[in-house]
Amino acid sequence: MSKGQKTNWLLLGGVVLLVAWPLLFVKGDFEGADAQAGELVKELSPDYTPWAEPVFEPASSEIESLLFAFQAALGAGTIGFIFGGYHERRRQQR
Amino acid sequence: MIKSSYAKRYGSVGAIALLTTFLVVASPNPAFAMHISEGFLPLGWALGWWLVFLPFLGAGLWALQRQLKRHPESRVLLALAGAFAFVLSSLKIPSVTGSCSHPMGVALGATLFGPLVMTVLGTFVLLFQALLIAHGGLTTLGANGFAMAVVAPWVAWGTYQGLKKLTQRQGIALFAAAVLSNLVTYSLTAFQLALAFPHSDGGVVLSFAKFAALFAITQIPLAISEGFLTVLMGTWLLTYCPEELEVLQWIGGHTSHE
Structure with missing residues (x-):
């Protein structure tokens, strides 16, 4: 295996590890970060209502x-x- | 002799296949990731960001046209850069905080074609997600576009150019460009939200701290993932199409690969 190929596999392995780690060891509901942002907006200005709906x-x-x-x-x-x-x-x- | 070249050939094909599979399979989570959702910016701010964003989009379209006129053969790589951003921004990846977010993949294209061209491709990705997946939105496209399709490519491009000169190592420059552009986008998004929704006591600063806290830690492992994947793409490009890269002046002088 050439040096370049070795680097490629290491890079891939790194990504897989970074993804697998939280799934295996972190207890969470893995909600999206922007849904949480929506909740924070509600908390900061309770009167705010989104004024547009997604087209689809x-x-x-x-x-x-x-x-x-x-x-x-x-x-x-x-x-x-x-x-x-x-x-x-x-x-x-x- | 023949055997070893076979092994080499199928080795890299295997790596590509694995990555492709991984990219498709790794998006099981229906959760949203981070753009400002439709309607979640007050009218004034939404319009304001649109106004800031539009000139860059215009300049991007002009730059794209010029690129295609000067180097029509570079459209294959252009498609590749676009596809890379397309894939990466569809992957909602779980993070250490127990929530999900996604990378963007605009850094690679920005280093290849410059930041202006990448504005167009990034906008295309955002538009696709706003229209089809109800992720982000049309009213907030100005703000999201400015963060992901304008500032991120510029940061990526600047980081890449600077670090490449400084360290003479393309891999490191590319990695840093991807990581930084990712982190900057999310900080900017937090800032945009904070400006529109200042905290009643602590103002914009406290509000920014709150929004940023949502994304900061979530985003760091994702940014690193994005860095790895971007370097991987860079290595493949260097292996498979050095001629095209020379046209784009991506190669030339020192490279750290092979």
Whole structure:
């Protein structure tokens, strides 16, 4: 394994660790930080009412996670496609 | 000989596949992460941030057009930078505080194409999330855009340029650029909320402390994750498309990789 590859695996491992750590060792409900921000706004100015509604709100949290997964898949697919192309080009050049 | 080149080839393909899978699978949590939600800025502030944001968006569109005219071949990398931001900002990652937030991924593109171009791509991501996922919002797009698509790319770009000159190590510069731009975005968001909702006794300062406390610790591990992933992308770019990077002057002089 080349030095570069080793670095890549270390970087990936680091990310996995950083994600897994809180899931394993932290007890929390893993609520989103901006929902908490909304609560704080209510606390700071109780009279404030949001004056606009989202144009489209996913019907349930399942649908929402579907859309988030769709976003991730779209991006990851593009990245994979492009690197696939580059990978093949580099192989041909050799 | 053949065997070792196979191993090498499939090694990196394996790494890419793993990351892709990870990126898709790691978003199980339906929780929101941090942008200012729709309607959560009073009208005046929402309009004000829009006014601040629009000139940058205009300049970004101009810069993007110029980039495509001068280097039409760079649109593949442009798509890559956009896709990277797309993926990263869809990942709500659990953090040590027991809440979730997400990275942004605008740093990579900012170092490749400059901060102005990245404003356009970042805005596109925000627009997608505001329209389809009810995350962030149209009324707050000015404020969110200014934080994530204007200030973050500039911070990333500045950090990258400065550290690259100083340390001569691209990896370190890239890592710091991603981490700092992530943290700055969230502090700025907290500041925007604090300005709009000052505490009745402690004013903006106390309010900022409260909002910042929500995000600060949550955000640090995420910022580091974003740094790692950004460096990983940088390494792949250096391996697979040095020619394109030379056009963008991303390579040249010293690099710390391989």
